[in-house]
Amino acid sequence: MPDPALRTAIKNGEFILAPGVFEAISALLADREGFKALYVTGYGTVASALGLPDAGLATYSDMLGRISTICERTTTPVIADADTGYGGLLNVAHTVRGYEDAGVSAIQMEDQEFPKKCGHTPNRRVVPLEDMLRKIEVAADARRSDDFLIIARTDSRTGLGLDEAIKRGKAFAKAGADVVFVESPESEDEMKRICDEIDAPLFANMVNGGRTPLLSADRLKELGFSIGIHPALGFLAMGAALQKAYADLKANGETTDAIDLYDFGKFNDLVGFPAVWEFEKKYAQV
Incomplete structure (x- = not known):
């Protein structure tokens, strides 16, 4: 079931800062930090699970399996990317019910044509507003449940301009979206205009290396945003760390002090080995 804490936080005017998670280890680590939400990134999940780009190649089933595991193993409310809803209107209904049953607290869907693309890459096209x-x-x-939030995203800024994106954002809110997400504004002035003109809780996407300026949580809240996600932080940090570690091993034939490793004992705790050991003490024959 969705966690009502997310809706309550938005209603109370709290700012929600959410890191991107993309598989169970990243989710377990982020869950321990006390964030108000976790964001399951489509880009990171597809790259992690399939080794492929975020270009409409992952299916509903591919995503739901990962998302279900993340929800099961964490206690923080989860916001999950659902691309375009994975098909037509019947698919949208099926996706919403599946994500809700998995324990997701907010689903994000966008207005791109299929196959969709990452919101900070070129050549994105959107469907008619009515669709x-x-x-x-x-x-x-x-x-x-009304605690299950619908985040409606428009990718129209890049191809059709900010006026169209704001028009769509207003229409999304009127149609029943709980949160409006105008993807990839290109300046702080554009972000301010989005907040000034759309009367709804608003969503900001802070992508390292993306099209939108990276602003602090305090500044996003000051502008008028309700949620700020950092979807790429986890997998970019992981990529840098793994590249350095593997290169160190190849160059030296062993792991040197140049590599900062997570403590093995703490990692055992993270993934739940103490519960296994307690079970063995109680039930296993020794």
């Missing part, structure tokens, strides 16, 4: 409004209506009707 996306229908998806929002279906998503709102399909959810079982």
Whole structure:
């Protein structure tokens, strides 16, 4: 079931800072830090699970399996990327129910044409506004709990301009979206205009190396955003750390002091070995 804490935090005007997670280890580590939400990134999940780009190649089933594991192993409310809803209106309804049953607290769906692409890459195209409004209506009707939030994203800024993106954002809110997400504004002034003109809780995407300026949580809240995600932080940090570690091993034939490793004992705790050892003490024959 969705966690009501996310809706309550937004209603109370709290700012929600959410790191991107993409598989169980990243989720377990982020869950310990006390964030108000975790964001399951489609880009990172597809790259981690399939080794492929975020270009509409992952299926609903590919994503749901990973998302279900993350929700099961964490206690923090989860916001999860659902791309375009994985198909037509019936698929949208099925996706909403599946994500909600998995324990997701907020689903993010966008107005791109299929196959979709990462929101900070070129050549994205969007569906007619009326088609996306229908998806929002279906998503709102399909959810079982009002604590399950619908985040509606428009990718129209890059191809059609900011005026169109704001127009769509306003329409999304009117259609029943709980949170509006205008993807990839290109300046702080554009971000301010989004907040000034759209009367709804708003979502900011802080992508390291992306099209949007990286602002602090305090500044995002000051502008008027309700949620700020850092979807790429985890997998970019992992990529840098693994590249350095593997290169060190190849160059030296062993791991040197140049590599900072997570303590093995603490990692055992992270993944739950103490519970296994307690079980063995109680039940296993020795």
